[in-house]
Amino acid sequence: xxxxxxxxxxxxxxxxxxxxxxxxxxxxxxxxxxxxxxxxxxxxxxxxxxxxxxxxxxxxxxxxxxxxxxxxxxxxxxxxxxxxxxxxxxxxxxxxxxxxxxxxxxxxxxxxxxxxxxxxxxxxxxxxxxxxxxxxxxxxxxxxxxxxxxxxxxxxxxx
Numbered sequence: 468x469x470x471x472x473x474x475x476x477x478x479x480x481x482x483x484x485x486x487x488x489x490x491x492x493x494x495x496x497x498x499x500x501x502x503x504x505x506x507x508x509x510x511x512x513x514x515x516x517x518x519x520x521x522x523x524x525x526x527x528x529x530x531x532x533x534x535x536x537x538x539x540x541x542x543x544x545x546x547x548x549x550x551x552x553x554x555x556x557x558x559x560x561x562x563x564x565x566x567x568x569x570x571x572x573x574x575x576x577x578x579x580x581x582x583x584x585x586x587x588x589x590x591x592x593x594x595x596x597x598x599x600x601x602x603x604x605x606x607x608x609x610x611x612x613x614x615x616x617x618x619x620x621x622x623x624x625x626x
Contacts, residue, residue, distance in 0.1 A: 513615035
């Protein structure tokens with residue numbers, strides 16, 4: 468009986484280990500760990516994985532940049548600058564979407580909606596250019612950004 472239980476447990480654990488790479492961590496309650504009550508680890512940090520790598524660069528959305536419509540995606544507090552905010556009206560910094568009629572991220576949307584999400588989908592771009600200007604975001608970056616943005620719009624991610 469004991470051997471059978473150990474064999475069964477080994478089988479279950481092996482199956483879970485084989486599937487672990489296919490599980491979208493954003494679907495695990497409390498897994499974002501950024502202001503939520505789950506206290507888990509952060510599977511995706513879009514400000515670091517996406518914004519720092521592809522957006523917050525000189526001339527685009529870096530802190531104190533003269534371009535990028537004045538939208539700072541490089542410094543702390545980016546979620547607060549996106550949720551329910553914008554779009555920028557700073558024409559001197561290249562703002563082209565001031566009349567888009569929607570914020571960067573719409574509060575309460577699940578999945579996340581807003582100008583930020585539209586700008587990364589070339590089929591949805593209503594104004595300006597699709598992002599990122601320096602090239603396509605990877606599938607991993609897109610998945611990360613989508614999960615993080617939904618966490619922001621639903622209140623799970625606050626930073």
